[in-house]
Amino acid sequence: MADFGSEVETFRAEARDWLEANFPKALAKDPMAQVAKMSAQPESDDARAWRKAMGEKGWGVPTWPAEYGGGGLSTAQTRVLHEEMAKIGARNPIGGMGVMMFGPTLIEYGTEELKRQHLPGIITGEVRWCQGYSEPGSGSDLASLQTRAEDKGDHWLVNGSKIWTSGANIADRCFCLVRTDTTKKHEGISFLLIDMKAPGVEVRPILLINGTSPFCETFFTDVKVPKDQLFGPLNGGWTVAKRLLQFERDNISAGLGGGNIGQTVAMPTVVEAARQYVGLGEDGRLADGDLRRRITEHLMENRAFQLTVRRAQDEAKSKGPSNAAAIMKYAGAKIAMERNELLIESLGHQGLGWGGAGFSEAEVQAMRVMLRSKANSIEGGTSEINLNVVSKRVLGLPDPK
Template identity: 80%
Template sequence: MADFGGADLETFRSEAREWLKANFPKALAHDYDTQLAKLQARPETPEAKAWREALGKKGWGTPTWPKEYGGGGLSRAEAKVLAEEMAAVGARSPIGGMGVAFFGPTLLEYGSEELKREHLPGIIMGEVWWCQGYSEPGSGSDLASLQTFAEDKGDHFLVNGSKVWTSGAQHADRCYCLVRTDKAKKHEGISFLLIDMKAQGVEVRPIKLINGTSPFCETFFTNVKVPKDQLFGPLNGGWTVAKRLMQFERDSIAGSLGGGNIGQTVAMPTIPEAAKAYVGVDETGRIADADLRRRITEHLMDNRAFQLTMRRAADEAKGSGGPSNAAAIMKYAGAKVAQERNELMLEAMGNQGLGWEGEGFTEQELAAVRTMLRSKANSIEGGTSEINLNIVSKRVLGLPDPK
């Protein structure tokens, strides 16, 4: 869709402003935690539910998705205006997750018309949550070695096997899942199935992480029946679909790492603010520790360069049909920036950054150590940093395999 400017955009801005005035509950203004309750797997207030449903019916939770499936049908310029107007009134979109960020865009590219009409409306309304069945206990970095098997039973597949690190599986309604349908081939023997997480034989066990949270799970499939019409893409052609989805995933994760932290729910000070508060300042008002000041400055420069590059990559992706293999570069860089940020935050806090629970620590101090521990997964999730560097080497730089 073409991007329009001038009077057309100003007309749309007025329409968006009026719609938000009529539909966004003022009680939710700037209360982002309450707005995102369902997205964070918590009960919604009546106001939050009304806001999610209004945004979903309008299609503005997925503003640039095609209107024929329930999306907003907006141009990129209009979507930007909408974001500006939402920010002005303290509104956030409560519609997101893997369905919006990873699976939905892939479904729009590769899905049959039947699958699009079946699954996109639930995503667009924020009613159906999706999880990802990729990694297995013996198939992580070498994902194509996966062994979860889907046996052809005529009108359905019978799935047996297990997945690990399935984010949010304990809350998910559906799972987009890689399964083996041909044991004689590796990449060419993989198919992509859409599995009902409430189906008989599906078992989910949350995994407790080092920071005390359980965003990831083990998922077990025991004689799970999956209708044939839930095959996404061609039989034994799931690897192509999976690679495209991974581009969307890496791009999304990279974008979330530059300005904040995955899973962070407590508002935190900036690193310079924390350093000045905990380390102190010199006679000129600068952070008193010169070495820490230098490393914080270097980090801020790296993060700024990363965010500007992300913005440029996003613009290029919009003009070329979505993210490319360059998303692997951004995912690698984003993980490095995020981990450095969290380590510097704890260093600035000193002993107060080492609390786990109990008195003597503020909510922000306790959140800092847990966020730092959670960030260790940034270089693993969405493809390990090592695998992303291999992708950059082969598919971006075109370098030969080492001999």
């Protein structure tokens, strides 16, 4: 009988030695610097070196096929790698929409030519992708999209616009839904891969209430796209698009339970903030009993959510995410918003700062992150749409009459 325990421990030693040799120690002191590239900040020398090392090793996407540059690791090895990274304060520098959404879909649906063309850049973090789905008149009813792609013989000619294209201003390429047949709705949609540096592509960042501009308007005016950049069947893009949405919801929900989108500096946890700003009573417990109760309920709900996400991810490794990802996305958005609202409440008047003297960087960040978290219930499928998915495709309930 094979001794898988010995194999795992052998890999643990390999991972530990490799991390010791390649992880820049300075990054452990500033974890946010490790994700600078994904948050559109200039990469430091250490962050760049760490990304290149992980990209060349393939460990940024540890379970992806080794033949395309991925890590090719087993589930057990991947768990060990994450454990060893956590011990030294190392975060995965390879991420973004290429990893979260497009890459897994490409592995499942792409031709060999498209895989070999696009997967290496995603795996090394050299190529950044954005998502061309929503349009000004096509949000929740995504299939009503009107961006056109006309067949011009040796290329597609794309005209139209997209909105809420996260990171479009720094993206190299866009996975984009276009209409190739105006006589049908869902069956008239195709999936194109567009070079964001191509002539005719214009991007305008949208200023959000928290002072950042992660979302953009994107305009396509007579943009030429090579014929070989059609992903999936002609007029069969809707099937591919739905699968990608499952990966998106699965990845967003996994992140919502443990972190904050848009966070760029370290912030206190809800418990830390409550202890510091609200204070403890003579019994050593949080002085505000009602706040103590609500924080406890939140922590229990979040812990149950994280365990459920982990179980769902283990199940998805064999067959990919299912429509149950809509449940996790809905729950994750709710929990993330509750966490940030509780943090602001715990900070008291120090949580109301926007800038200037009297407020620490972490306090200002808490307010901006709380405002940003409101979008958690919209992006990646609104909470209402996700509840509809659960109703129809998970529970099998009939449409309301």
